[in-house]
Amino acid sequence: MKPFAYDRATDADGAVATVTADPDAMFVAGGTNLVDHLKLGLVTPEHLVDVSRLPLDQVTEREGGGLRIGATVRNADLAAHPLVRQLYPVLSHALLAGASGQLRNVATTGGNLLQRTRCAYFQDVTAACNKRDPGSGCAALSGWTRYHAILGTSSDCLAAHPSDMAVAMVALDAEVVVLGPDGERRVALEHFHRLPGDRPDLETVLEHGELITAVEIPPLAMARRSAYRKVRDRASYAFALVSVAAALDVQDGVVRDVRLALGGVGTRPWRARVAEEALVGGPATEAAFAEAARAELAAASPTDDNAFKIPMTRSTVVAVLSGLAGEETR
Amino acid sequence: MEADLTWRVDGVEHTLAVDTRTTVLDALRDRLGNTSPKKGCDHGQCGACTVLVDGRRQLSCLGLAVAHDGSEITTAAGLVDGDELHPVQQAFVDHDGLQCGYCTPGQVCSAVGMLDEVKAGHPSAVSDDLEADVELDEDEIRERMSGNLCRCGAYSNIVAAIEEAARA
Amino acid sequence: MTQQLDTTEIGAARGRVDARAKVTGTAPYAYEHHVDQATYGHLVLSSIARGRVTAIDATEAFAQGGVHAVVTHENAHRLADVSDGELAVLQSDRVGFRGQIVAIVVAEDPETAREAARLVQVTYDEEPHESVLDADSPDLYAPDQVNPAFETDTDEGDVEAALAEAAFTVDAVYETPVQHNSPMEPHQTVATWDHHDGRDRLVLLDSTQGVHPVRQTLAPLFALDPQQVTVEAPFVGGGFGSKGMPHANVVAAAIAAKHSGGRPVKLPLTRQQTFTLGGHRTPTVQRVRLGADADGRLDATWHEVVEHTSRVKEFAEQTAVATRLMYDSPNRRTSHRLHALDVPVASWMRAPGEAPGSFALEVAMDELAVATGVDPVELRVRNDPASDPESGHPWSQRHLVECLREGAERFGWQTGVPPRSRREGRWLVGQGVASATYPLNVMPGNEAEVEALDGGRYAVRIGAVDIGTGARTILGQIAADALGCPVGAVELSIGDTSLPFATVAGGSAGTTSWGSAIVAAARALRDEHGASPAVGAVARGVQPENPDTEQYSIHSFGAHFVEAHVDAHTGEVRVPRMVSVFSAGRIINPTTARSQLLGGMVMGLSAALHEETVIDPSGRMPNHDLAQYHVASHADIGHLEAHWLDEVDEHANPMGSKGIGEIGIVGAAAAVANATFDATGVRVRSLPLTADKLGG
Structure with missing residues (x-):
């Protein structure tokens, strides 16, 4: 770990000003991902600005419905929040499916969105990685890719986004509130993470010095009956092979509205727009769910190691939507 | 680079200058000689370093010590009350919920923190109804304790110990 | 048929004697022992699978300050025996697998050691390698025997x-x-060189399944008599075979301590390093x-x-x-x-x-x-x-x-x-x-010592190791029945080469092998000193051969x-x-x-x-x-x-x-x-x- 200066921020504007002014500075909040990366030598900041004690730790109801979630709200507290449990169970379930109790007590909302891929080669400084070291190549292309993405990949990067929380949030049309030196702006979460393309090192639309201060979730009545399902290599405490976040509104056997997002398969939290379009107005049947998943996955480009994710994603989408449809008609 | 840090560890206040790079775990083990929290992976992947920070279970390997100025840290060594083990510790002893002992202090701290989370009504990934009261059955304990790996495979006895401690 | 003990304590469900120390975290594992003037080691591992190290540049590493040594194949203490390819640490420029030790940094504190290790620049002459098992390879061969000494075919x-x-x-x-194996305690060693009885001595606190096997393996590498190596392992955080024999990290710790100005070196493996160095x-x-x-x-x-x-x-x-x-x-x-x-x-x-x-x-x-x-x-x-x-x-x-x-x-x-x-x-x-x-499995050569203490108590000594099996508990039960005393009257000492020779905690052989030696020692005490031995009476017993195994x-x-x-x-x-x-x-x-x-x-x-x-x-x-x-x-x-x-x-x-x-x-x-x-x-x-x- 390269030596670094440490400052604890007392106000958000000051934190933004400090990091903006110093190209070698980074924000740290819970640190569960950053400290890991400091130890591995993946990042070598010279200055850390600790934003974990900024007064951004509240979950509040927005006027007109929906929630505003402060950026430093801990994952455990967000999952347990009564309004989240009641209005957006998919978000509680996604949070609780992630990491462990200890990590969820520390990891923050903003940090979760910014957590970086668990690609084994990204995490090994002796491996070529276009994300860590632009232009160095991609060791994963000739390596082990069981956990890699099948959607949104490029010839430069296959790394999957690891968050569970973000998958639920992207299904819920969340917006990220960002504070920069010139003030606040909002970005739809769906467009917050970039596809790797030929610049996998550019992971989000944030500029250096910009700080996530909140995530806002609009009202969505059907989200009261929403679900998150995570398929993984352990029953708990493991990253997703495939995960599915969904909310479904069915009336008289017809899909009126649906939100569907995928984890473990995308280079970013994957909003399944193609599948959603295929579903709306059609029958709420297993066959239709499978067909919609197939349509979404038509663009997939798997490796030998992770080709199983195509049928696994399809099966999981069918299982989740069938479960929600069953609840609807019960 | 060094920074000053004042915190309470197992009830005793300490002020020390630490390298900003030093984790809570390394500060406890290498600086204070409190080796109750264990280093199993150093990357948040095993749970052996679990301590209570201001009453909540956390992984000490992923926290920077300097960020914990003013914190109250409790390790498994600090859970005892005089000669008396904490009820969770006593239940681990009674159920042989340990073998090599290396994951054990982390399991104990995690269980203590977990039981408080249950009391606060926090749901888990296996809670079917997010809005119902938590019934702490074996499946709930297993899910909530899954951040604490035990390679000796003492899981069955650990779960039995926690069940007993939860009833007490 | 072997002469059976009358059993009273054997068969009783006894709690683990070290449970309290373990649930409080106060049982000390290898790294956790306080040693004065400790320095900290961190390993640099190869980033190629086969080839030669052509250059190592430690300039940046030393520029950190607080770095005592960067030990490489060019300056490392020479071992007396390099016949074991795994243990010949830093004895040549050859790289035989990715993740092999190519340098050891010794520094004043762990943070500095780790950062310096990151900054050591190693250049290689890389050679073609093979790393993936192919059951149809034309190069398959039949070994002379399979572990430990079975016929191959x-x-x-x-x-x-x-x-x-x-x-x-x-x-x-x-x-x-x-x-x-992935024991929860990664492999770790604290190594110190000092002088004892006018000779060099290597003192190791190690996470091992066998203190005597570590001594036996390390001594010839450093041209020492076994008595010049002492090994302690009071508590071991699991092994499952991976600590059954000393791996390269233990040798690395001993070498590092040759380069630390006489100060102890604490050398823990990171979890990642255990994958290439701790066996599989x-x-x-x-x-x-x-x-x-x-x-x-x-x-x-x-x-x-x-x-x-x-x-x-x-x-x-x-x-x-x-x-x-x-x-x-x-x-x-x-x-x-x-x-x-x-x-x-x-x-x-x-x-x-x-x-x-x-x-x-x-x-x-x-x-x-x-x-x-x-x-x-x-x-x-x-x-x-x-x-x-x-x-x-x-x-x-x-x-x-x-x-x-x-x-x-x-x-x-x-x-x-x-x-x-x-x-x-x-x-x-x-x-x-x-x-x-x-x-x-019966491992031969185990020896135990029993000493009569006052108040009807007995000291029982054997250099066995409890890696979580419960040996510390059950050897006391065996000793109690062998001595005809309550288990509370037995003071058992294990985990140290100063105690009589004991074989590895492995092969499911510990209880048989160590227990037989303890029984032999107890019988020797009775034979040599009668039913009521005087305080201070000591007897040693060697595990007898068991003809039934043939x-x-x-x-x-x-x-x-x-x-x-x-x-x-x-x-x-x-x-x-x-x-x-x-x-x-x-x-x-x-x-x-x-x-x-x-x-x-x-x-x-x-x-x-x-x-x-x-x-x-x-x-x-x-x-x-x-x-x-x-x-x-x-x-x-x-x-x-x-x-x-x-x-x-x-x-x-x-x-x-x-x-x-x-x-x-x-x-x-x-x-x-x-x-x-x-x-x-x-x-x-x-x-x-x-x-x-x-x-x-």
Whole structure:
């Protein structure tokens, strides 16, 4: 770990000003991902600005419905929040499916969105990685890719986004509130993470010095009956092979509205727009769910190691939507 | 680079200058000689370093010590009350919920923190109804304790110990 | 028949004597000992799989300040013996695998050591390498013997003719991956050089399964008499074979301490480093052919194994050895072939041989049950041999059939239920069975010392190690019965080379080997000093040879019964229930024994469901941490029961006990695989049984 200066921020504007002014500075909040990366030598900041004690730790109801979630709200507290449990169970379930109790007590909302891929080669400084070291190549292309993405990949990067929380949030049309030196702006979460393309090192639309201060979730009545399902290599405490976040509104056997997002398969939290379009107005049947998943996955480009994710994603989408449809008609 | 840090560890206040790079775990083990929290992976992947920070279970390997100025840290060594083990510790002893002992202090701290989370009504990934009261059955304990790996495979006895401690 | 102890303490369910220290975290493990003036080491590992180090630039590392030494092949202390390729640390510029030690940084504090290690620049002349096991490689070779000293190949009768004539045959290939022991305490050592009695002395605090074996191995490397090496291991955070012999990290610590200005060096491995330096279980490709008559009676058993080995140091796991005696089959052939690769050095992992071998044989038996229509429990009963097919010796006891019968009863085994016929909600439900066996291993040469103290108390001393087995507890019980005193009157000392010689905590041999020495010492005290020895009376005893081990085939046996659930959509596997019954002679302490048996079963379940270390074409182990190398977590382990038959094996040792440390893992993965077949009708012949193999 390269030596670094440490400052604890007392106000958000000051934190933004400090990091903006110093190209070698980074924000740290819970640190569960950053400290890991400091130890591995993946990042070598010279200055850390600790934003974990900024007064951004509240979950509040927005006027007109929906929630505003402060950026430093801990994952455990967000999952347990009564309004989240009641209005957006998919978000509680996604949070609780992630990491462990200890990590969820520390990891923050903003940090979760910014957590970086668990690609084994990204995490090994002796491996070529276009994300860590632009232009160095991609060791994963000739390596082990069981956990890699099948959607949104490029010839430069296959790394999957690891968050569970973000998958639920992207299904819920969340917006990220960002504070920069010139003030606040909002970005739809769906467009917050970039596809790797030929610049996998550019992971989000944030500029250096910009700080996530909140995530806002609009009202969505059907989200009261929403679900998150995570398929993984352990029953708990493991990253997703495939995960599915969904909310479904069915009336008289017809899909009126649906939100569907995928984890473990995308280079970013994957909003399944193609599948959603295929579903709306059609029958709420297993066959239709499978067909919609197939349509979404038509663009997939798997490796030998992770080709199983195509049928696994399809099966999981069918299982989740069938479960929600069953609840609807019960 | 060094920074000053004042915190309470197992009830005793300490002020020390630490390298900003030093984790809570390394500060406890290498600086204070409190080796109750264990280093199993150093990357948040095993749970052996679990301590209570201001009453909540956390992984000490992923926290920077300097960020914990003013914190109250409790390790498994600090859970005892005089000669008396904490009820969770006593239940681990009674159920042989340990073998090599290396994951054990982390399991104990995690269980203590977990039981408080249950009391606060926090749901888990296996809670079917997010809005119902938590019934702490074996499946709930297993899910909530899954951040604490035990390679000796003492899981069955650990779960039995926690069940007993939860009833007490 | 060995003279049996009168048992009072033996057989009593005693709590672990070190439980309090462990639940509070105050039991000190190797790194945790305070040593004055400690320095901190951090290793630099090779980033190529094969070649030479051409240059090492430590300029930036030293520029950190606080760096005492960067030890490389150019400046490292020269070892007196470099014949062991694994232990010849920094003795040449050769790189034999990715993740080999190429430099050691010694610094004032751990943060500086780690950062300096990051800044050491190593350049290589890289050579072509091979790292992926190929069972069809033309380069396969037969080792001289397999671990520890078994014949590489055996051939009884005419297996090909028997297969040709068999009414039913099975012919399938089974695969097990590289696995890592992954004890929760990574390998770590504190090394100090000092002077003692006018000679150099190497003092090690080590995380090891055997303090005396470390001394024996290290002494000649540094041209020392064994007495010039002292090793202490009071508490060890698990080993499972990976700390059974000292690996390169221990030698590295001793070398580093030659470069630290006389100060102690604390050298912990990171978790990632344990993957390439701490040993691993070799991957296997196993072809099993079985031939049986119409009733399922075996006439032919043919088990061929291909494994990898490191070009740096050979390790040949005895994967097919248990097949030689497991079932009654007049025609038998077994073989082991190795593919030498530029990979880290394979070594012992819990039940080497039996664990991967039983996966192949016991799944093949399940396939034979399906082929013949004979119930899998009954099939195993029918093929139970009256004597050891391999040696021809009588069994001391073979109660596999009793284990199968009792297990079936306790589990609620159902006969005549076709595969994929039971479902509970989203879960397909199945049952599976597998047999287990593990030999009585006796490690020779153990010695113990007993001293009479005042107040009817006794000091009992032996250089054994408790790696979590409960040895510290049960050796006290054995000593108490051997001395005819209450367990509370025994003051046991273990874990230090200043104590009498003891062999490794491995091979499920600890209790037999150490316990026999303690019994011998107690008997010597009585013989030499009478029934009421004076305070200060001391006697030593050496574990006697047991002639029965030459005349009888002495093994533990067991049977596992597993209920598996497989998600009908996704293929995720869960094991809500496992019931196992063991025959292992007398159980010394039911509390610690049950824990150890359960622990073996858990590791078997973990192997069944999760464990796989990848070695990619670059020679990397990319999933070299506990987030990516999955071992079972709490949520993966359902309701487990470990039972045993109430019995005594008087041929085994004075306690009538046999080993229990490893048999729990043997066959466990096969039972899970057989249960997932029963649930789904899909036969998976490679571990682990991940969702992608069973769903979709």
